[in-house]
Amino acid sequence: MVSQEHCGAVLTIDLAAIRANWQSLRTRLNGAECAGVVKADAYGLGMAPVARVLSDAGCRTFFVAHLDEGIRLRAVLPDAGIHVLNGLLPGTATDFAAHRLVPVLNSLGNIDDWRRFCADRDEALAADIHVDTGMARLGLPPYEVDILADDPGRLDGIAPAYVMSHLACADVPDHPMNHEQEERFRRILARLPRTRASFANSSGIFLGAGFHFDLARPGIAVYGGNPLPGSPNPMAQVIRLQGKILQVRDVDTPQTVGYGATHRFAGPARIATVGVGYADGFLRSLSNSGSGFIGDIEAPIVGRVSMDLITLDVTSVPEDQCAPGGRIDLIGPHNPVDAVGDAAATISYEILTSLGTRYCREYLGGAG
Numbered sequence: 001m002v003s004q005e006h007c008g009a010v011l012t013i014d015l016a017a018i019r020a021n022w023q024s025l026r027t028r029l030n031g032a033e034c035a036g037v038v039k040a041d042a043y044g045l046g047m048a049p050v051a052r053v054l055s056d057a058g059c060r061t062f063f064v065a066h067l068d069e070g071i072r073l074r075a076v077l078p079d080a081g082i083h084v085l086n087g088l089l090p091g092t093a094t095d096f097a098a099h100r101l102v103p104v105l106n107s108l109g110n111i112d113d114w115r116r117f118c119a120d121r122d123e124a125l126a127a128d129i130h131v132d133t134g135m136a137r138l139g140l141p142p143y144e145v146d147i148l149a150d151d152p153g154r155l156d157g158i159a160p161a162y163v164m165s166h167l168a169c170a171d172v173p174d175h176p177m178n179h180e181q182e183e184r185f186r187r188i189l190a191r192l193p194r195t196r197a198s199f200a201n202s203s204g205i206f207l208g209a210g211f212h213f214d215l216a217r218p219g220i221a222v223y224g225g226n227p228l229p230g231s232p233n234p235m236a237q238v239i240r241l242q243g244k245i246l247q248v249r250d251v252d253t254p255q256t257v258g259y260g261a262t263h264r265f266a267g268p269a270r271i272a273t274v275g276v277g278y279a280d281g282f283l284r285s286l287s288n289s290g291s292g293f294i295g296d297i298e299a300p301i302v303g304r305v306s307m308d309l310i311t312l313d314v315t316s317v318p319e320d321q322c323a324p325g326g327r328i329d330l331i332g333p334h335n336p337v338d339a340v341g342d343a344a345a346t347i348s349y350e351i352l353t354s355l356g357t358r359y360c361r362e363y364l365g366g367a368g
């Protein structure tokens with residue numbers, strides 16, 4: 001456990017905001033079920049505390065990527081439905097059954113393996129059938145869907161939980177792929193044995209009721225990322241990252257700062273050095289890009305992000321508000337996770353899942 005006093009930055013995770021975000025997505029679904037996607041340590045925010053708060057809010061179905069994540073989640077939530085997106089690797093069926101995990105079957109080969117496993121145990125175990133409608137990543141490709149539709153007996157002895165698919169462009173509401181995938185999905189559902197269906201991720205929920213089906217699988221919006229890039233974020237912000245100021249110094253022109261001397265001051269200025277770097281997942285692409293905030297005052301990042309340190313131009317911050325031991329918002333009310341993602345030339349997902357292990361983590365609004 002990293003202590004408040006000894007760390008380079010404090011990461012605050014607001015579990016009440018996570019709960020409120022999930023509830024608002026569920027309301028938007030008008031009766032369809034709302035799952036929680038908690039893979040990658042709940043997008044970097046801590047799988048156990050996040051899963052507990054979602055479960056308390058009424059979430060009954062969870063998605064993880066890896067079997068190992070599923071096994072760890074089972075120890076937290078003994079009764080939840082836990083679905084494993086990355087599917088069934090050879091030799092893992094016994095572990096799925098032992099931990100009551102639902103594999104997402106991503107190919108005919110996966111389906112055949114699970115059917116044989118169920119037959120050997122003489123038990124119809126639950127599994128999802130993932131059909132690919134446009135990602136070409138995981139899921140039965142169209143030619144395997146044809147084979148399955150012509151021979152649905154291949155599902156005999158399996159208890160299908162959901163037929164699911166995944167949207168490629170849901171964050172671009174008017175992208176033609178969205179309706180193309182929806183239509184493909186509906187055509188596939190009509191050809192397969194009747195089962196509940198799951199389609200929408202966070203952004204997909206906002207595409208309208210036609211995309212909701214029986215179960216939605218939001219991740220990023222639960223964690224405060226904007227499901228509608230380019231429009232105001234309807235979700236509550238969940239995290240705040242406050243770096244600690246280690247040193248403040250005045251510089252005179254002509255002076256550069258940091259590795260590679262990539263920033264040169266045009267005149268006298270003041271720099272704050274903060275104890276956060278790329279070893280904390282504070283991406284190096286934030287070099288000379290993005291800002292911290294002290295109160296409402298912006299302090300641009302100047303120079304390169306190094307392993308344990310960044311430097312910010314605090315010339316416009318009053319001296320009494322900027323001293324060693326003080327804090328500066330690196331992610332906060334004025335620079336939310338999507339803005340930091342833009343500044344780093346990436347997306348909120350990568351900012352969250354990169355959040356490092358050296359931060360002191362404080363959970364608000366829940367057991368933590």
Ligand SMILES: Cc1ncc(COP(=O)(O)O)c(C=O)c1O
Pocket residue numbers: 037085166200201202203217218219220221
């Ligand atoms: C298959 C699947 N469903 C749902 C999600 C959740 O997506 P989002 O975080 O965009 O809501 C993901 C995330 O990558 C996914 O891979």
